[in-house]
Amino acid sequence: MSRAGKGGRVCALGVAGVLAGTVLVGCGDDDSGDGAQDTSAKAGAGAGGQGTQAVRSAYDRTADEDTAKVKLRVRTSAQGASQTANGQGVVDLDDGDSVMTLAVQGQRVEQRVIDQVLYQKLPKGQAPGGKPWIKIDLGKVIAQQGAGDGSMSDPAQSAAYAKAITDKDVTEKGKATVNGVETTHYRVSVDVADLPNGDTLRKQVGPTLPMDVWLDDEGRMRRQQLDMTVKTPEATQRSSSGASSAPEKVTVRTVMDFTDFGTEVQADEPPADQVTDMTGKALKQGEQQS
Template sequence: MGRAGYGRRVCALGVTGVLAGTMLAGCGDDGGTGDDARGSSAKPGAGAQEQGTRAVRSAYDKTAEEDTARVKLRVQTSAQGASESANGQGAVDLDDGDSVMTLTVRGQRIEQRVVDQVLYQKMPKGQAPGGKPWIKIDLGKVADRQGTGDQSMSDPARSAAYAKAITDKDVTRKGTATVDGVRTTHYRVSVDVAELPGGDTLRRQVGPALPMDVWLDDEGRMRRQQIDMTLKAPPSEQRSSADASSSPQKVTVRTVMEFTDFGTELEADAPPAGQVTDMTGKALEQGKQGKGRS
């Protein structure tokens, strides 16, 4: 896959965090924002704006050249005035997308691996279905069922697809910030969802634009990426007529990833098959029901 796979890897991490924050946890109280950029917002001229666009477009390739990295993940999911946070840390292979992480959700620790686009999670004792410690979800199959192939938000866009969807008017330099002791430049990006593969489906899920912030170090590598999504959850067809007129529920998801220690060692192996319950069918069923209500 090489350098072009970095966009897929970043989004795969985001998806696993979303799964932890929504499928496995519920809603509680958490007020973090995940955005601590400092420095004055700049209003660059045309030349500076073009330079910023080039920097953002090339950041995926420059980061992928490092092969592996340590990663910190934070996902905040909010709905109906309540929010839930999931935090994780581990390592990611910047070439093939494999990762090993530990998530903390509602005070409980979940061991997580992504191997060959398959998500594995070791649930807290007594909480895994089927009497086995691990569950798995094939992210590629879920993406295919959603109709967006391997470049959707569930097995999402390669960096090349993001680059094509970013123009000079979509990138704004916001200033500088220190990320884990490293000086970075902060850019705000608005990705035109219609320009991404599977754009029609994505547009129904997240709207016309995908807000994204990136923090790049002096070598042009990604040190932090933040993606904000607002997902529409249509009312169920089974609701009463009194409820049918209610507006669709919106769920906001903020995913923040930070990258350090490029070149770190990583071994990501799938758990023994006898210890795993396959939840892919359940995920596909939920996706089909949601699609039928859209």
């Protein structure tokens, strides 16, 4: 697999998160006190060529480690209410396979991604068909979105924009300690129109997509933070029909940490007789939102 291909797989968890309802998209400063300690009094006005190259190569350098432990925090807010989801597990940075446990509103969800297929074991009594597991074929959903390779399906479009950014897109924000590791914090601004399926994405999230990354001394990603405000499909339809002048929006903040590079990843498919295939439903939802 090419380096660019491997680099794009770093955010494979983001693909699963989107389909699972924990949208891993967007960016911004995380003020939740989750372990990053700023050690620089002021941020630089720009990263310059060295910082830009560091951000460009971060996905590849992280993927070179093959595997890692991952911890994520997702906060979704809409209409004055918010919901927080936390997850932890391990991910294969090469092929995107992962095993995670998610906690949402006090309920536990086991999640696996194997060969671009998402499996989730929902709380007892919540899975359709009387079976404990559901699955969604991410490859088919990706094809419907017209994004091509699976690495391009994450809204952050990691491999695509990482190679396209210029010095004006990257700002060095200073030094910070993340999970005990000294890092450099960069903020990246991406022109959404330059991303695959950018015209559609632009309607949902606006013209630019900011992202924050914290890179260690070896150029590996230790934290990726995303914030995005998304206009809901229903609001888009009302706006186009003139029925409403105040579109509903959903704001999602996600922080994803990488630690313990080289951790073993053992991702096994659940027994077929315990799985309900929800791919068809996911495809229908995609058609309605397109």
